[in-house]
Amino acid sequence: MTVFKNVDAPERFSWPAGKSCAVVVSVLFDDGLDAIARAPDLRNRSKSFSVWEYGARRGVDRLLELFDELALRTSWFVPGLVAQKHADLVRRISSSHEIACRGLAFEDFGVLPAEEHKEILLRSRAIIEDIAGRPADGFRLPQGRWPRHFDQCLVEAGFKWSASLNGDDLPYLHRSSLVEIPVHIELEDRPYFQFNFTPPFPKGLGRIASYDGVLHNWITEFDAYRRYGLCYVLQVRPEMLGTPGRIFILQDLLHHMLDHDDVWLTTGGDLAAWAAQRVSPAPADHPLEVFEAYRREEACDE
Template sequence: MVAALFDDGADAVAAEPDLANRSKSFSVWQYGAARGVERLCRAFATLDVKTSWFLTAEVADRHAGLTRSIASAGHEIASAGLSFDPYDAHSSAQSLENLRRSRDVLSALAARETSGFRLPLGNWPPGFDKVLLQAGYGWSASLNGDDVPYTHPSGLVEIPLHVELEDRPYFQFNFTPAFPKGLGRIPDYEGVLHNWIAEFDAYRRFGLCYVIQLRPEWSGTPGRISLVEDLLRHILSFDDVWIATGAEIAERQRRFGLPIEDDHPIQVFEAYRREPPIDG
């Protein structure tokens, strides 16, 4: 699965609110809407790859033309909420209203129903899978505790993610202010491609679900788009690989997926939360 994360700088402002008032620095993140989205879409069209795009309703509405063009190219539009919100700070009722409104906006812009969700910020709240189902979603790509899709006890499908398959840890960079704090140097492009291909080859070897996560401001630059193209060409060179959208993966999981076991990470986490606190 190719996941395109179009946050339009909301992720950066959530971490460093002062960035919103620094036009020079913030323009680094605005590059995605200005150039990166279209460049990624051209690469996907050239290689005939369908992807899943995650946007908040706020970003989608602000860039309605781009959102419609993404959807009209056959890509899936999935939700990252109404705005860049920490759902662990909301009540269930507030989250439900937020999620429903987001889904309505995105479905209208995409001209088809939005079924997927990605947690934009914060921790996964207790019972959040049930809230997502109630809001009309069928799958999530938010948690990390596996290498294959699994189904929450509620019936919500989860498509796990991993940080080594993101572009942001490699390429997010700003000098003043230093963002992220303690930033290193931008790595060698060939090294990044090597890492992503090595991960793919291992996922293919073990029959797992590989999810590459790309942001238009980082991977949509003139030089880095070649990394995306080279990675996808490598993936497409195999005839036993299925490049699918999140909705397609979720449907397959609902049809063929096995129930999670008692020692699955999501079950262990739930059991841990139910344990009484230890004094002292």
């Protein structure tokens, strides 16, 4: 087998207590708001919408049971309206896990007027904090593009970290001092398991992936992240990975991680608090700065 050198890797991070890499297990508990954002008529289509309702009915419990069995703290991203609808469930989650924000109603901040951003963020954060009984410092973009200067808006609304962007595999700082914990689609369950006939999610209706194949992919990625000292962020959903068969994918993956004593299994908040004191703002050649550089070049040409 050919082994490729990681020639472009940044200087190796010094993780806490000499750990080789960091792992954050995150749960996206949208309760169908993500599906309704694509097809609003799902609200009145019980058969199709029940695919997403399964998460709150069964999937959350299976995830919590597994995390409790392994004594693992995780980070849950919850829209404000979902927290209100499932307040008792969110309180139970919060008793052992971190609750972070995912907007109010799964908004697309990229198409909303900038003056509405902060109001929505403040409302959603207040709802989460009132129900969870603790500060909600983290944020995950629900959908759409990242608005220009959105990091500053998040800081003004009281957030300290985000797990929304993809342009790295180590935490970094925005100009506003907001910590960004990068995420990647290959470490998310939706591309493998999201399937619905009508409306077609995803378009084209690709086959549901092999469970063994998904586990192999996630373990392969973890082994590489550990080898190069990076930050592995898994993103799962109760309705997709919380089924009787798929929960074992997560169980086997977590057991593989726990077999290594040099892995820092942590929450987004704890990782962000550690990174805020140790990482630098994104450099000029970082993917985060590409758009800003383009804007400056365009201004010079006018």
